[in-house]
């Protein structure tokens with residue numbers, strides 16, 4: 166059963182990523198030139214994507230991966246290039262359409278058997294099926310810590326190997342940045358980012374009955390100018 170805080174935040178996120186910020190995301194996730202602030206965000210996001218990919222095997226043939234909150238599909242493309250069968254889902258049908266158009270340009274690179282099945286909808290939906298890995302790059306950063314734990318609990322029974330998520334680490338610098346709402350310049354601000362305390366999150370994962378059989382393993386922060394995000398690997402013990 167979905168928690169009210171999750172539903173409320175999901176509504177705001179859907180509105181933001183399907184309307185307010187579509188152009189900003191199209192631009193940020195393209196090769197087009199960006200200003201100084203967004204260049205730091207783009208560089209940080211590129212590093213984060215590479216980090217998450219490095220926590221998966223080089224050869225992903227035969228692996229099923231859920232790209233949870235896929236946005237414009239950059240992670241899904243890289244995973245499919247390595248041979249993965251990817252289900253890539255996002256709340257925003259507009260971003261998914263953009264992802265499908267972009268992937269059409271990469272189709273030749275999936276000759277190794279990789280495949281992407283794009284969907285729009287909720288990334289927690291049971292009907293998405295079973296996966297070896299779930300990867301949620303920056304798609305849980307707008308949810309409260311309790312909802313992050315509930316998301317992992319929802320995926321856990323359907324995941325055979327690992328769940329890779331990112332969260333916004335609770336740091337003094339981030340708290341100050343969020344206080345003045347500067348993640349994006351005024352006019353296309355995102356819904357609030359929820360800073361999460363690393364140790365409290367890890368304690369909650371250990372205490373969760375729904376995550377018995379999993380352990381948090383790798384955890385690494387990427388900080389690049391206006392982008393700060395922390396990757397966490399939760400894998401089957």
Ligand SMILES: C[S@@+](CC[C@H](N)C(=O)[O-])C[C@H]1O[C@@H](n2cnc3c(N)ncnc32)[C@H](O)[C@@H]1O
Pocket residue numbers: 175178179182194233234235236237238239240254255256257260286287288289301302303304305
């Ligand atoms: C910051 S963007 C990151 C997109 C992509 N993972 C990337 O790194 O380029 C967050 C994305 O998560 C999606 N998202 C957030 N909550 C979601 C949910 N409950 N189900 C599906 N997508 C969700 C948003 O629509 C948005 O496109």
